[in-house]
Structure formats: structure tokens, C-alpha cells
Amino acid sequence: MAINRNIQTLDEFTIQQMRAFPQATGELSGLLRDIGLAAKRVNVEVNKAGLVDILGDAGTMNVQGEEVKKLDILANNEFMGVLQHGISCAGIGSEELDDIVIFDDEVSNKSKYICMFDPLDGSSNIDVNVSIGTIFSVYRRVSELGKPATKEDFLQPGNKQVAAGYIVYGSSTMMVYATKRGVNGFTLDQSIGEFSLSHPDMKCPDAGKVYSVNHGNYFQYDQKVKDYITACQQKNSSNGGPYTQRYIGSMVSDVHRNLIKGGIFMYPGTTDRPKGKLRLLYECNPFAFIVEKAGGKATNGEIRILDVQPTELHQRTPFFIGSKSMMEELESHLNP
Numbered sequence: 001m002a003i004n005r006n007i008q009t010l011d012e013f014t015i016q017q018m019r020a021f022p023q024a025t026g027e028l029s030g031l032l033r034d035i036g037l038a039a040k041r042v043n044v045e046v047n048k049a050g051l052v053d054i055l056g057d058a059g060t061m062n063v064q065g066e067e068v069k070k071l072d073i074l075a076n077n078e079f080m081g082v083l084q085h086g087i088s089c090a091g092i093g094s095e096e097l098d099d100i101v102i103f104d105d106e107v108s109n110k111s112k113y114i115c116m117f118d119p120l121d122g123s124s125n126i127d128v129n130v131s132i133g134t135i136f137s138v139y140r141r142v143s144e145l146g147k148p149a150t151k152e153d154f155l156q157p158g159n160k161q162v163a164a165g166y167i168v169y170g171s172s173t174m175m176v177y178a179t180k181r182g183v184n185g186f187t188l189d190q191s192i193g194e195f196s197l198s199h200p201d202m203k204c205p206d207a208g209k210v211y212s213v214n215h216g217n218y219f220q221y222d223q224k225v226k227d228y229i230t231a232c233q234q235k236n237s238s239n240g241g242p243y244t245q246r247y248i249g250s251m252v253s254d255v256h257r258n259l260i261k262g263g264i265f266m267y268p269g270t271t272d273r274p275k276g277k278l279r280l281l282y283e284c285n286p287f288a289f290i291v292e293k294a295g296g297k298a299t300n301g302e303i304r305i306l307d308v309q310p311t312e313l314h315q316r317t318p319f320f321i322g323s324k325s326m327m328e329e330l331e332s333h334l335n336p
Helices: 010-019 027-047 070-085 123-128 215-220 223-234 251-261 280-293 324-334
Strands: 057-061 067-069 091-094 113-121 132-140 161-169 173-179 182-189 194-199 210-212 264-267 297-299 319-322
Touching (some): 010 027, 027 113, 027 182, 027 194, 070 113, 070 132, 132 251, 132 280, 251 319, 264 324, 297 324
Parallel strands (some): 210 264
Antiparallel strands (some): 113 132, 182 194
């Protein structure tokens, strides 16, 4: 069988990127490859979830007050374990853990980066076989190298990210990550067990016809948000036709679709939860970084998400993200 050498694996791609910067140490490339390894391990468990006893609730609550799924625990342990046993990460923050975990050993203390992740976004959909995913972000430490990382390394605004990405476990498994050089997508080739470059230099379409929002909370949204949703429903043929509402309930899947096809995703605050539900550090910042690098926009309804200074690890925020022109239309309703 002939091998197509025009298709690069994740390892080959990251090494090629590193060659463009002679001063690069390869530490970030190594970290991204470690994340890819953990993703492949989680993918194996996700694919056989219905055959073994890893579906359903674990019987515990996380720091968010949410039911923890068995696969949540497995995914968290896989990512934490791979990063801890690597040489490129000084510590991690996870949506599933109350506090940060510092890898306090000689090698890790010399690492330049820390990583934050949501190990399994959309886990409420696990039992019904809907696409789920992992979200991650990477920051350069602000603490002194050679010493253990500190909490200040984790409480940086999103504009300080050096890389961010996500993995979709769906009909195919795909890893998308962004650096300052752009956004690239890799699909897992099951025949060789490698992520292969399938979506080079991804760009978010300037506009789309999809809006993603939980209509079940409609009457708890601010009136300005409700007015925008009404505008989406009332569009006519002269201004592009009505938008289509698509809401999977797995943020990775919703934002991934809109990144490829164009659209807008909204998770506003409600009267019950004025600060919203989504976590700034583990969900919003990574996606804001990715979509902005692809040409889109992200906001909390008042300011750019990436400019928000976090004050706590599990901080929540309203979140709006998507195609540039659709976001500008939204902002005209939120800030007339």
C-alpha cells in the first residue's frame, strides 16, 4: 500500500513548525504532542464506553456542584498523568479539581509552561452517545523558573495564552489547536494511530446562518439578548434569510461546527445565574483564543473575553463567540 507523504502527522507538523524558529527549545511542541497522546488514550475509552462500566455517574460532585461522570474522572487522570510524566509542564489546572496541581520535581520546575483543561466537555451527553470533547490552554509561566509554579501562573488573562485547542470525540476524532501562527486541525487516522493534518490554516467564515443557544433559558435572558434571538428568527430573504438554530449541548461540538461553517454560539447569564455557567479559564479563554486566531470574535457581552483578568480558578462568565459579522450584529444589540 502506498503511503501518502503529503499528509503530515501531528509530530511531523510540530517539528516542522519548530524548525522555523531556530531559537525554539521544542518544549511547547513536546507539550502539544503529550496532549495528543492523552487524547488518543481518552478516545479509546470513549469509543468502548458502552461496552464496559464507564458510562454513568461516578457518584460524586465536582467543585462546580455538578454530577461527575466516570469518563470525566478517567479523562482527567489521563491528561494529568501524561503531562506530569512529561518534561514540558510545570503544573495543571482542571475543571474537575478544586485547586491547581503543581508538579514539584526538578524537571517540572524548569518547565516554562502550565496547562489548564476541561478534560471532558459535554459529559452530560456521554450516556446518549453525543459528541463530547476536551478543551485545553497553555500559558507561559510568570513565576521563577527552577522553582515550583504558583497560582499566579494560572490566573493570567486569556491574551497571555501561547496555545489553546480542543479535541472532538465524534464520528471521527479531531484535534484542533491554535498558536500565534494560526489554527490547524488534525484528524485521528485509526489505521496508524496518529493525528494527521486534515484542516490546515483554518479560518472562521465571516458570516453564517447558524445560531446556537439554549432556548430553554430564553425567559431568563436579558431583554437585549432576547431581542437579538428574535432578530435571528425574523431575518428575511433580503438580508440573508432566517438563521437556523442548532444547539447540541456540547460546547466543543457547537463551536467546532461554527468555526468550520460559520455561526454564533451564545451562553448568556440568566436571572438565576447572572455570571453565566461556563468557566472562563477552562472553556471560554481557550475557545476565544482559537476563534480569534481564525478571524472570529469572542466577548462576555461587555468586553473581549481575552482581556478579562481572572480572579479565581473556577470563575464563570457569560460567553458569546463566532463569526465576525454575526458577532458585530450581536454587539449592536447588546451595546446600542
